[in-house]
Amino acid sequence: MVRVDGGGNASSLIRVRGLDKTYQRGSEEIHVLQGLNLDVEAGDFVAFMGPSGSGKTTLLNLLGGLDLPSAGSITVAGDEIASMSARKLTAWRARHVGFVFQMYNLIPVLTAFQNVELPLLLTRLSAAERRRHVEAALAVVGVADRMDHYPRQLSGGQEQRVGIARAIVADPTFLLCDEPTGDLDRKSGDAILDLLDRLVREYGKTALMVTHDPRAAERAHVVLRLEKGVLVDAVEAVDGR
Numbered sequence: 001m002v003r004v005d006g007g008g009n010a011s012s013l014i015r016v017r018g019l020d021k022t023y024q025r026g027s028e029e030i031h032v033l034q035g036l037n038l039d040v041e042a043g044d045f046v047a048f049m050g051p052s053g054s055g056k057t058t059l060l061n062l063l064g065g066l067d068l069p070s071a072g073s074i075t076v077a078g079d080e081i082a083s084m085s086a087r088k089l090t091a092w093r094a095r096h097v098g099f100v101f102q103m104y105n106l107i108p109v110l111t112a113f114q115n116v117e118l119p120l121l122l123t124r125l126s127a128a129e130r131r132r133h134v135e136a137a138l139a140v141v142g143v144a145d146r147m148d149h150y151p152r153q154l155s156g157g158q159e160q161r162v163g164i165a166r167a168i169v170a171d172p173t174f175l176l177c178d179e180p181t182g183d184l185d186r187k188s189g190d191a192i193l194d195l196l197d198r199l200v201r202e203y204g205k206t207a208l209m210v211t212h213d214p215r216a217a218e219r220a221h222v223v224l225r226l227e228k229g230v231l232v233d234a235v236e237a238v239d240g241r
Helices: 056-063 086-096 112-122 127-141 156-168 186-201
Strands: 014-025 028-040 045-049 071-076 097-100 174-178 207-210 222-227 230-236
Touching: 014 056, 028 056, 028 230, 045 056, 045 186, 056 071, 056 174, 056 207, 086 097, 097 156, 112 127, 112 156, 127 156, 156 186, 174 186, 186 207
Parallel strands: 045 207, 045 222, 097 174, 174 207
Antiparallel strands: 014 028, 014 071, 222 230
């Protein structure tokens, strides 16, 4: 169960308390997130909605260790990440977080296989072990037959599937999806949402997704709304559990 009142279980997979993020713009302080509390259990699928500038992507970046909070704590699977050194945070991120981006972020000079293999190059897996992991991830997302293709040879939907394969290849603790269907047509977007839903329901993944699309948000278990850096409500999605 997702909670935003600070009353969640201490054993929650993701536990956020008193989270603030402030940026300095000249002499002005910009408060992006303010006193945010959040508990997410393993296997949850959470959608964050809200107007531009409400702090959605900032929150995802903080949860993924790409940025550090101005105040508060973020605990993931027992690890307090807000106080980690940059070196430890990099290693933690590689092990625990799978990122899915709106614009796919594939490297154009690498094949689908090579793009998916990239996170594994930071591990001690042998080449043969890496190949098994990559082939399995590509098969799960349905593009195993495109592994030798370059991004320019793929459709947008196929590129996003490769991006998701890259996100899951190291078996991360959770997925962070920033507008994963924002650059796709409705049919391709629905197929990507079907895939994310399958990863949660069949493979037990935990997913947190930022989206502006109410139809995409309905695929999550819970929809959380951010307004001016504050979580204002939590609604069980129509298709959620």
